[in-house]
Amino acid sequence: MHPLASAQGVLHVTTDQWYRISTSDNPPAVPDLTMRSQGTLSTFAGDMLVDTGTTTSVVDITAEDWAAEPPLHVAGGSFAEVAEASVSFSTERLRVLAADGSEVLALDLGGGTGHRLRLYSRYLTPRHQTHLLRFWPVPAAAPAWDYQLDDDGQPIARPDRSATATLAVTMTAEQANTLSIEAQEMAFSEVQNGDIDDIAEDCEQIRDIIGYQAEPAGDVTVALTPRQWKVALATLEHRSGTGEEDDHAGSMQRIVETIQRQVGDRLPPGRVFGC
Structure with a gap:
């Protein structure tokens, strides 16, 4: 199982410790925000905002488009955090924007407007992070979730709740x-x-x-x-x-x-x- 497409970019963090996953072609300006009080993933005007922390100055970002839910485990492990949230797009083109509005990367998405985002974050140094953003289409929004991590820094799979027999x-x-x-x-x-x-x-x-x-x-x-x-x-x-x-x-x-x-x-x- 492999992604349909991917894109890479490098975010240089200045005074604002967040970047933006744009869900429309004309995103409104974001006011001054203290992202740390809202968790790693939060929303503003439909866009997803990703907190980068107070010490980070560089984030290497990879975005991937998947046809269906991708495997949970990623080679390498040692993640600091793995989190999920639902995102609704009004455009087929995903753009990752820095806090000043400049474009970090862009990726064309398939599979409709409703998507699930899974974020894998890893610290390379105290000031340098790498983020993997995986998107796949979903029929309806689901609650956000922060995965527990095992001793190797890999996310622990959620239980299978699909069984309906009682x-x-x-x-x-x-x-x-x-x-x-x-x-x-x-x-x-x-x-x-x-x-x-x-x-x-x-x-x-x-x-x-x-x-x-x-x-x-x-x-x-x-x-x-x-x-x-x-x-x-x-x-x-x-x-x-x-x-x-x-x-x-x-x-x-x-x-x-x-x-x-x-x-x-x-x-x-x-x-x-x-x-």
Whole structure:
């Protein structure tokens, strides 16, 4: 698998520590910005702005156009950061612009207007970076994501959430409410902590699937994918170990036992949270 086309350029950073991925033929001027407070990738008037940090003076940039999502790993590794975001173009020509508006590189893109950008950044020296920008067409925007890196500086692949087959578990409506609330709380805490184990999205899906009953009564059937059940179990076990109310911790453990009795032997191996 290879890119359809690529282009290279060199950015010389002066007073503004960012460069711009232009999504239109006539991009508006960017006001004075402090990019460091907004993360590596941020948007302005539809354009993508890339923070280069406070010490960098030179960035070697390569942009690649791919027909489909490219491989996650890139030879060499030792990346300082790998991040993704969705970009919508109103032109078929991508241009990378310095903060003063000068063109660093240009590349014709195919595959429609909606694209996903993956940025690989590596420090050659404290003042010299190299950036690889990979673009491929996508049908709809997706949330931005910063990849966790392994010991070799390679990005760690996100879990496969494409499976749609579900396993059904019958529990009380009150237990379903508890699971929904705990999944929501877990999603919030993991986002605050950087979501290293990549489970916040699963927790939000669990919450949305189960919902919440204002007046819970009787039994309900909850259908989740095997991965979602693994995340649900990990959430309940973790939350029951950190709660201050013994009765509530005990109720969560009973939900764990209910799930394990009904689907425990049908869940795939491997961890989803923690060590």
